[in-house]
Amino acid sequence: MSSAPSNSRLVASSGTQLTGKELLTRVLGRMDSELPWFRVVPIARRTALESIISSLIDAFVSYCSHPDPSAVPRVFSEAPAELVRSISLEQTLQLIRSSVAAVEDSLVGPEAAAYREASLDFSRQLAFEAAELYAMSRASSGLWDSRLEQLAIDAVLSGRGLAEMADRLRAVGWRGGGQTIVVVGAPGDEVDEDKLRRLVWNAGADALAGVRQGSVVLVLSMAGDALPRNGDLPEGGTDAADRLASLARDVVSEVLTRTAVFGDVVSELGDAAASARASMFGARVVHTWLQAPTMVRANELLPERALNGDADARATLVQRIVVPLEDGASDWLETVAIYLDNGRSIEGCARALDVHANTIRYRLARVSETLGFDITVPRNAFVVQCALRLTS
Numbered sequence: 001m002s003s004a005p006s007n008s009r010l011v012a013s014s015g016t017q018l019t020g021k022e023l024l025t026r027v028l029g030r031m032d033s034e035l036p037w038f039r040v041v042p043i044a045r046r047t048a049l050e051s052i053i054s055s056l057i058d059a060f061v062s063y064c065s066h067p068d069p070s071a072v073p074r075v076f077s078e079a080p081a082e083l084v085r086s087i088s089l090e091q092t093l094q095l096i097r098s099s100v101a102a103v104e105d106s107l108v109g110p111e112a113a114a115y116r117e118a119s120l121d122f123s124r125q126l127a128f129e130a131a132e133l134y135a136m137s138r139a140s141s142g143l144w145d146s147r148l149e150q151l152a153i154d155a156v157l158s159g160r161g162l163a164e165m166a167d168r169l170r171a172v173g174w175r176g177g178g179q180t181i182v183v184v185g186a187p188g189d190e191v192d193e194d195k196l197r198r199l200v201w202n203a204g205a206d207a208l209a210g211v212r213q214g215s216v217v218l219v220l221s222m223a224g225d226a227l228p229r230n231g232d233l234p235e236g237g238t239d240a241a242d243r244l245a246s247l248a249r250d251v252v253s254e255v256l257t258r259t260a261v262f263g264d265v266v267s268e269l270g271d272a273a274a275s276a277r278a279s280m281f282g283a284r285v286v287h288t289w290l291q292a293p294t295m296v297r298a299n300e301l302l303p304e305r306a307l308n309g310d311a312d313a314r315a316t317l318v319q320r321i322v323v324p325l326e327d328g329a330s331d332w333l334e335t336v337a338i339y340l341d342n343g344r345s346i347e348g349c350a351r352a353l354d355v356h357a358n359t360i361r362y363r364l365a366r367v368s369e370t371l372g373f374d375i376t377v378p379r380n381a382f383v384v385q386c387a388l389r390l391t392s
Contacts, residue, residue: 159273176206176221185216186258303386
């Protein structure tokens with residue numbers, strides 16, 4: 001066992017005592033110069049790593065005061081999920097070596113030799129802890145890696161082999177698979193994956209993240225235990241769907257910076273393909289709605305999607321708008337069409353149909369009640385007009 005230095009101070013060549021902040025600055029400077037991968041780590045991920053490095057420095061100083069190989073502080077146990085997802089085991093060992101070497105180079109005076117001797121035991125024990133951490137993580141997550149995640153996103157978007165992929169994800173420790181929502185960011189947006197995963201895990205869910213056609217694709221899924229496999233929402237499922245939709249809004253506000261398109265919440269991951277396609281198509285056309293909110297549902301973009309060739313959007317417009325108008329009173333369809341063709345002028349519509357303006361107001365009120373939205377609102381009128389044009 002190494003002999004302990006008489007005190008735990010680290011002294012620089014100038015003779016002044018080094019603070020933890022000064023040591024951290026020296027360590028980060030050394031890592032920036034020696035480790036190319038560290039220089040290009042995303043800011044949020046670098047912040048998490050800097051926190052680990054700071055803990056490592058504190059642990060090293062503490063250990064050198066009372067060196068005991070059987071009692072090395074467990075530096076990595078505080079943030080194992082972030083570490084394993086952020087960097088490889090090889091990079092972690094490089095982090096340890098650079099950190100300890102930078103601290104050793106800062107030592108001068110009679111205690112320097114004792115510190116360096118103690119650092120050998122410290123580095124060795126810390127390397128063992130890191131190896132153990134990565135081994136345990138791999139054992140708990142099976143064959144999970146980024147390639148599997150990207151294959152899963154491809155399956156969600158295409159709908160091919162999605163049920164089998166959901167089973168495969170669960171087999172390797174992914175805890176999603178229950179109620180699911182797909183969110184697609186605007187082209188060019190980026191996502192902080194570390195923050196994303198912390199948010200969804202704290203909410204009892206899991207996530208898949210990737211980039212397709214230049215857009216960030218997020219698949220958020222609640223834990224799938226005890227959910228039915230028949231595609232129906234379970235009892236209390238509406239509340240759970242609301243919670244998932246709320247989580248999606250929270251995630252978007254935290255990890256994305258531009259407009260994001262939300263699909264519908266579905267009962268399980270295996271049913272997410274149609275919702276994902278709607279979100280992807282919506283993300284491609286959302287820029288054409290100049291006053292679109294920053295968080296917009298794919299079904300709020302039905303006219304833009306339909307006009308750009310989305311057959312699902314066209315069928316939905318017909319089913320939700322044209323069919324109810326045709327099934328309603330005999331004068332509804334004509335009244336709505338003429339009202340819209342006259343620039344939403346009630347008086348102009350009344351003259352064209354040779355009826356009183358109040359009759360038009362009454363009919364429009366009945367139509368709005370049936371459709372579930374006020375067709376006199378400009379955006380809603382545009383949606384209805386698109387539906388009528390698509391079937392004319």
